[in-house]
Amino acid sequence: MTERIDGHTLLIGLMAYPIRHSMSPTMHNNAFAKLGLNYAYLAFEVGNDKLGDAVNAIRTLDMRGSNISMPNKQKVIQYLDKLSPAAKLNNAVNTIVNDNGVLTGYTTDGTGFMKSLEDEGLNILGKKMVLSGAGGAGTPIAIQAALDGVKEISLFNRDDPSWENAERNVKIINEETKCKATLYHLEDQEVFKRELSDCAIYCDATGVGMKPLEDLSLVNDPSWFHKDMIVYDTVYSPRETKLMKIAKSAGVEHVFNGLGMMLEQGAEAFKLWTDKDMPIDYIRELIFSDDDKK
Structure with missing residues (x-):
């Protein structure tokens, strides 16, 4: 240097x-x-x-x-x-x-997310995504995934100041793309579990899992996951978040951090x-x- x-x-x-x-x-x-x-x-x-x-x-x-x-x-x-x-x-x-x-x-976040899946030989086009978070990472991920051809997005967000942005994201996706987007309250755990049961990919685009929240995960029950799905945490420090550990314990084959x-x-x-x-x-x-x- x-x-x-x-x-x-x-x-x-x-x-x-x-x-x-x-x-x-x-x-x-x-x-x-x-x-x-x-x-x-x-x-x-x-x-x-x-x-x-x-x-x-x-x-x-x-x-x-x-x-x-x-x-x-x-x-x-x-x-x-x-x-x-x-x-x-x-x-x-x-x-x-x-x-x-x-x-x-x-x-560049949205294209970076989609390209990282392509690098792993994974294709989520025409499939269902569950996404948590509608902030600076979740927004471009959702919109780029919809533009590229993801069929359905179930977006979960807390009932906090970012809820308005989540509503905006869903509106843009439904009006500007062929993807169907639906917004749910993250606090509704039964709906969260239901939507995860048949998705191709779950992406956590929140800050949960990184300091000072490194001991937390939005999903704590391994039974909510199925082995054929992709679990993707946009956090990369720590390299293995609590969410990733839970997904691996459920036998999920494709588990990634945000690197x-x-x-x-x-x-x-x-x-x-x-x-x-x-x-x-x-x-x-x-x-x-x-x-x-x-």
Whole structure:
């Protein structure tokens, strides 16, 4: 790293809270080094309260851009100049590109999620998905899955301030795609169990399972799962969440954390900043074999 940084190095950030667990700096800095690109990627622990100042710093410091993660993916929109069509449809941003002071927001989470399943040789098109969460991760996952051809989505969300966004997601999916989306209260456990019983994939797109909620899971009974389904937790720190452990105890064959999604969404962001393809096979081997990053 010290050999690469000089007076011409361009900074790219990651703004989220919490964020010290992130694998993104490892992924991007190694990709920059592999391709000989003069960029540096740093993580900044920024929540909603400091987000406006942090985004303004992108302009002030002439940063090339930044990734955005929870809890900032929707709140950040108000501080940007433009949105890509996908970000506008999703009402969420996970990538900012700075072009001479003009900040454009993009979302790469949805395509990253779908591509990560493709990487595993799995196809959920024409099938039923159960999804929990309608925030900055759940929204692009739901909408991209519907656009790509998932037949049915049962969306579960708590009756909290994000419920309105969940209603919006279902409305957009039903009006703009061929997918049928239905919204349910996460508190209704009997309905949750019923919808899981015949789905092809269950995806938890909430923060449950990561610090400080690492000892929790939205599903605690292994009998709710069936072995032929996919269980996907968008959390990747810890590498194995409580949800994943429960799914494995139920004999579910395809159980994943969010590393694959992180890798693929990161590759798309990398392209937006550098106009270069990330050396994805090299990075995949690097981050998937790094068992020290828990």
